[in-house]
Amino acid sequence: MADYFLVRLARGAAWDHSRPRREQAGWVEHSAIMDSLVAKRVIVLGGPVGDGDGDDALLVVAVETEAEIRGHLAEDPWVEDLLTIKSV
Template sequence: MAFFALTMVNGPSWDTSRQRREQRGWDEHAAFMDRLVEEGFVILGGPIGDGERTLMAVEAGDEREIKARLAEDPWASMGLLQIGAIQPWTIWLDGRQKSPTH
């Protein structure tokens, strides 16, 4: 397994008059993303900058796996969210793995 930095962008059906959590299908999308976190696929994720994009750190075998998993997102089929970029990420620093100090 490898880590990837994944950028998601709003799709053609995104309603610019609504906030992210007000988009249609939010509950289904949120439940889907929560499952990806529970399964260990998504490590970190959330909107960045002005909220037009989201950034996720994911752990997967390869880009094909990422594309296949995210194709199951209800927002993907609704045209609300799509992959912007996928880049391999070599993580050298990880504060989540802090060891106790003595």
């Protein structure tokens, strides 16, 4: 049975602060991967948090290990450049 983890993602070095979230490079690919993880019930709940467009994002993830989280997020073109894993 999976455990639940709370993952906090922060804006990375490549984030363009002059553009909203949905206008960042790779938005279509990022959102497709997030939607896929929701469909697979890996991401239970998630989205941006903070004022306006949200400085960070929080995800509630149902997996067995932290390594599994990192493996899923490694598929996302935003992770590391546009978003960094702040905490798990």
